[in-house]
Amino acid sequence: GRKGGGGGGDGWVEPDKKLSNKVFRAVLQHGMLRPGDRVLVGLSGGKDSLCMLHVLRALQKRTPFQWDLGACTVDPKADGFDPSPLVPYLEGLGIPYFYEAHNLMALAEPCMAKEGNRVSICSFCSRMKRGVLYATARREGYNVLAMAQHLDDLAESFFMSALHNGALRSMKTHYLIDAADLRVIRPLAYVREAEAEAFAESNHLPVVSETCPACFEAPKERYRVKCLLATQEALFPALFQSLLKTILPLTEPLVEDVVRLRREAYGRAAGPPHVPPPMPPPREGALAEMEAAARKAHEPAGVYDARALWR
Template sequence: MIRPGDRVLLGLSGGKDSLSLLHVLLHLHDKAPIRFELAAATVDPCIDGFDPSFLKDYVAALGVPYFYRRQDIVGRARTTMRGDSFCSYCSRMRRGILYATAREQGYNVLALAHHLDDLAESFLMSAFYGGRLHTMKAHYLNDAGDMRIIRPFVYARERQTADFARRAGLPAIMDNCPACFRMPTQRMNMKTLLADQEKNHKNIFSSLLTAMRPLMSENTPD
């Protein structure tokens, strides 16, 4: 996923997944046989009870270039959101801000910390509510053709990133922003469904990975 000379910008939310990926990429930056640059960016959506500003000092102490973007996504949603969930709207807005930051600062790769659980949830949501087979891709070129998006954790389980964050003592904030708890989402429903199914079918994520693998390649529509 990472090539010699790449300039990689990590989307850092402050949750267990993105903080774990930050430290994995830092380790690779120091130990991998290829040279690449690494930076991180956070989008603060101005949600009451959700404050990622502690990341400014934390990332600075690691010596990683860092960009903090505070945008009133909540306020904008009140006036422009039409027929969509807030979580979906917020996700699209944050992604657009990350793209803009990467372009402004000259980074050609955007790294995101989605894991296998995220892909499985997206797959089921697409089938259940959208009537199509679709999930997140592991590595692809954006529509503009100027940036690659990579998801290095697509084969990792959420419980693995949680365990890594706990053992490493990472200062991870809560898994979901308060808005998600106030407004339960389709994704949370899928997460609950999968957890219930895994109790009786231990290999369910392995089976889902087999089903999703053709959809995860660069050549499938995003």
């Protein structure tokens, strides 16, 4: 249900220039924001999502076009995890806020049993929370969902995909979901986890402790990759600068995603939302062709060139 949105908005924190510039650069380079967008922040209550909320608010005040900002928290009703203290905090910030309580943990066991326990409970809960965020965005009229994954998350996903799936992949920074009615953006793509943590701590943000027992049942592969990267960074301090250059091409949409994003943009400009037909899967061996087409598609194209919107 909906809660919040009636306060005076006095609790906002102004981020420092370095943090703001990283988010601004990611938003600009990946075309994350457009005039008239209604952006819903996925607010878990962790340091990353709280940091993103404040930085996006600061960015909103400086953007040369109008867009709206709201936030949504999904409470999965897990033992040891209570995000309800966010409700009074968001009321004080004065933006639209939606607190969605759903007993996802009760759904987890029977659904996982159907899948033969091929997924972890954390993975299942994450997928279900994403579904609730999508549903809330649609119900409340938001067309963009902002997620708080940062550069460390992108790097860890890259290594996990390479080591365990045999594919060079990472999280996309900006894409249109399969239903073609919502865009997902990751404004913290250039921000380090330590920067988000320092921002939250120094400004005493109400970070919700992540103490769900399911999250600590066994060592997780992501944690092992995090330790591996920390060891390498101690030896090579510029590691993440190099990794960002390596990962950036993988975060760009493939050619079919570019076409879908452009169709969605033109459809919104024309009036009623336009749902494009599904793109066929790429042919075997066509990767070089697709990369060339994607690069061409990202060349400036009038009003939908992201850089032109900010002049």
